[in-house]
Amino acid sequence: VAAARMAREKVREAPIISSWQALIDYLTIDMAHLTVERVRVLYLNARNMLVLDDLVGEGSIDEAAIHPREVIRRALDIGATALILVHNHPSGSPNPSRADIEITNRIAEAGRLLGITVHDHVIIGREGHVSLKAKGLI
Numbered sequence: 001v002a003a004a005r006m007a008r009e010k011v012r013e014a015p016i017i018s019s020w021q022a023l024i025d026y027l028t029i030d031m032a033h034l035t036v037e038r039v040r041v042l043y044l045n046a047r048n049m050l051v052l053d054d055l056v057g058e059g060s061i062d063e064a065a066i067h068p069r070e071v072i073r074r075a076l077d078i079g080a081t082a083l084i085l086v087h088n089h090p091s092g093s094p095n096p097s098r099a100d101i102e103i104t105n106r107i108a109e110a111g112r113l114l115g116i117t118v119h120d121h122v123i124i125g126r127e128g129h130v131s132l133k134a135k136g137l138i
Contacts, residue, residue, distance in 0.1 A: 015047055015048035015049055016042065016044060016048050016049070016050055016084065016119075018048070023042075023084075023122075024122070024129055027086055027122060027124050027129070028124055028129065031086070031087075031088040031124045032088065032124050032125065032126050033126070034088050034090060035090050036058050036059070036090060037058065037059055037087060037088060037089065037090055038055065038057075038058050038087060038088055039055070039056050039057045039058070039066050039085070039086070039087040040053060040054060040055050040056060040085075040086045040087065041054045041056055041071055041074070041083050041084070041085055041086070042054075042083060042084040042085075042086060043074065043075055043078055043080035043082075043083050044080055044081065044082040044083060044084070044119070045079065045080060045081060045082075046081045048082065048119075051078055051079070051080050052074075052078055052080070054074065056070070056071065066085075066103055066107075068103070068106045068107045068109075068110045069110065071083070071085075071107050071110075071111075072107070072110045072111050072114055072116055075111070075116045076114065076116070080116065081115065081116065081117065082116065082117040082118070082119050083107075083111070083116065083117075083118055083119070084118075084119050084120050084121070084122060085104060085107065085118065085120070085121040085122070086121070086122045086123075086124065087100075087121075087123060087124070088123070088124040088125065089123055089124070089125040091125065092125045092126040092127045093125050093127055094123040094124060094125035094127060094128055094129050094130040095123070095130060096121075096123055096130060096132055096135070096137065100121065100123065100132070101132065101137050104118065104121040104132055104137070104138055105138065108138055118138065119133065120132060120133040120134075120138065121133070121137075121138065
C-alpha cells in the first residue's frame with residue numbers, strides 16, 4: 001500500500017512523458033496482479049501532467065469495453081490535450097492482440113481530428129509491459 005501511494009505521488013508530480021519509469025512502476029504495482037482485464041485512460045494536460053486516471057471498463061478490450069467517441073469526449077470535457085491508454089493482461093503476457101492495436105489506432109485517429117494526442121497504449125502483465133508506441137504500432 002505504501003509502495004503504491006509513493007508510486008502514485010511520483011506520477012502526479014512530474015510530466016508523465018519525462019517520468020516514464022515512474023509511470024510503469026505505478027501501473028505495474030496497480031495492475032500486474034489483477035485477475036480481470038481492466039482498461040484505463042490517463043488524461044494529460046498540455047504540460048503532460050496527469051489530469052485524470054479514469055477506469056473506463058473491465059473485461060476484454062473491444063467495442064464493449066472502450067468506445068473511441070467516449071474516450072475523446074471525456075478528454076474534451078476535462079480540457080485534456082493528450083492521453084495514454086492502459087490495460088492489463090491477466091494471462092501474464094503483455095503482448096498486444098490485434099484488437100488492442102485496432103482500438104488504439106481508432107482512438108488515435110479520432111483524437112487527431114480533434115487535437116487530442118494519443119501518446120501510447122501500455123499493456124501491463126506479470127511478465128512485464130509493452131508500449132505500442134515503442135513497438136511502432138501507433
